[in-house]
Amino acid sequence: MSSITITGVRKTFAAQSVLRGIDLEIGDGEFVSFIGHSGCGKSTLLNVVGGLLAADEGTVLLDGVPVTGPGPDRAMVFQNYSLLPRLSLRANVREAVRSARRDWDRATVDEHVERYLTAVGLWPHRDKRPHQVSGGMAQRCAVARAFAVGPKTMLLDEPFGALDALTRARLQEQLVHLWESESETETILMVTHGLDEAILLSDRIVVMANPPGPSIREIIDVPIARPRDRASIVKDPVYAEIQARLEALLAHDRVSVS
Numbered sequence: 001m002s003s004i005t006i007t008g009v010r011k012t013f014a015a016q017s018v019l020r021g022i023d024l025e026i027g028d029g030e031f032v033s034f035i036g037h038s039g040c041g042k043s044t045l046l047n048v049v050g051g052l053l054a055a056d057e058g059t060v061l062l063d064g065v066p067v068t069g070p071g072p073d074r075a076m077v078f079q080n081y082s083l084l085p086r087l088s089l090r091a092n093v094r095e096a097v098r099s100a101r102r103d104w105d106r107a108t109v110d111e112h113v114e115r116y117l118t119a120v121g122l123w124p125h126r127d128k129r130p131h132q133v134s135g136g137m138a139q140r141c142a143v144a145r146a147f148a149v150g151p152k153t154m155l156l157d158e159p160f161g162a163l164d165a166l167t168r169a170r171l172q173e174q175l176v177h178l179w180e181s182e183s184e185t186e187t188i189l190m191v192t193h194g195l196d197e198a199i200l201l202s203d204r205i206v207v208m209a210n211p212p213g214p215s216i217r218e219i220i221d222v223p224i225a226r227p228r229d230r231a232s233i234v235k236d237p238v239y240a241e242i243q244a245r246l247e248a249l250l251a252h253d254r255v256s257v258s
């Protein structure tokens, strides 16, 4: 059964038709990335799935239930980590877990918080506040917090966009670890501008396009076995094929809008 069913989703801002009839099925346990030029509607689509924005037309079903607003079955992580500045990293995660798991006692919450902060290497920094740590550490905390509340679906909007390459690589690995081993999250949708990142992490890559054509230009499978190792997958001929296809699609779109 598909966990997310997007049917005929349209969204227009002023006279600008941003989502032009999106139809997409995403299965349980899939990691799907969205890629495309700036302004093609990637974040808008993620916000519609997250329930932060209503579509003008069409439906989004999560396990068969229509999305009408945000819910505990989904968590979102944005590029600019949105931690509460007055709280320590531990308290940021703890408050989120507490509000999602009101029936848990304090010891269970604390153990859960420790597990997620440890998974992203932040337990030694647990008592620092967001302004006392680097941007990469704060983003790791935001990712840990999102997974710790146990959403079935994770929506990531360029989560590593503001990070340097080394920090990004480390956080990509921690993300996969959280998803595969640590958390209850099954399905991940991620907006990214990184072709390499999309190939490394995804089962499928949705290439989105600017007007006037359909919003989804092509969906590319990534049939590379997991676990994937950054150093070795780049030598896989399938990797090169996918990379070339993505580059060609994005180059075509750049020409068609100029």
Ligand SMILES: Nc1ncnc2c1ncn2[C@@H]1O[C@H](COP(=O)(O)OP(=O)(O)OP(=O)(O)O)[C@@H](O)[C@H]1O
Binding pocket: 013, 014, 016, 018, 036, 037, 038, 039, 040, 041, 042, 043, 044, 045, 191
């Ligand atoms: N709330 C809004 N009001 C008016 N226009 C909006 C709103 N949100 C988005 N838009 C417009 O819709 C278009 C798509 O925006 P969106 O953020 O979804 O694009 P994107 O593909 O995620 O871009 P980027 O890669 O730059 O983040 C843009 O032209 C944007 O200006």
